Amino acid sequence: MRRFLAGLAVVWFLGFLWFTIWLPGPLDAKTGDAAIVPTGAAGRIERGLELLDQGKVEALLVTGVDPEVKPGEFAAQFEVSEQQMECCVTLGSMAVDTRGNATETAEWVEGRKLKSVRLVTTDWHMRRARVELRRALPDDVAIRSDAVPSEPSLRILFLEYHKLLATWIFGLWRG
Template sequence: MIARFAAFVVILYAFGFLWFAAALPQPAGDAKTDAIVVPTGGPGRIDRGLELLARRQARELLVTGVDREVKPAEFAAQYKVSARTMACCVTLGFAAVDTRSNAAETAAWVRHHKVQSIRLVTTDWHMRRAAGELDTTLPDDVKVVRDAVRSRPRLGILFLEYNKLIASVIVRMLPD
């Protein structure tokens, strides 16, 4: 009985991983939102967020999880963002250190800015976990558009992220 249950769990895990790796989230269309939220950590994320801001797909951009050592002027220089755009439209969030705290930082920013819709821009392999964390922290009436940045992840990255996703789902299911 225990061996059959263990085999079932292993098969379920394996099929779950295959689905996770083969069906990575895709970029979103041209839906406009109030704001764009970009957690730091993967190549192309910030560039995609700034591109969407320049195309006026949203009026504001939050980059969450920025290293405390980064100065806004350094960020602006690295990503070629004008001082005007930095002043009006870009917020650098320094409070987050991981995906869960990215969600908490985002939720506080959304409440403060009275945002009703966001476009979450993160790497395709990171999207499910980042969106799941946001789902638990944002008010129910805030719409989230998932906009995945395509990548070519190594198997090790996919394996690690799949396990992190499982762990985050389990933690979210536990009573407070």
């Protein structure tokens, strides 16, 4: 039993090392049909809007927006034109967590019959967000990861690593 626990501790440590050292990075110039931006850490929404402005995506879903936030307030805060809000930006307010972001995204993608999305989230959140999104989307929808670089604390990395492990284990259990 001791050897098993020691082995488990080594696997945990090596996994945590991998998780913290090799965080995903920004995506190169590839495009997607739409950008998906879960609310949360700084820089996510700005990156999604930048992609929209540059024509790298045609639409943007910001998922997990507080239901009290009105489109006009969002537009004013992020300096988005009324025209761009009407044509290209959707504020989703049904999600309260990463799994909810994935569900909300899947419904939005299905309604628009999209074939590829660009997931924009913080580097430390990317792996778990991608796992949840992959589970929610049909297999024929491509997901491109576009991580926003950050300087996460050890606490954030520790918590997110364990959330990722739980997501994987729960996924195996759900089958």
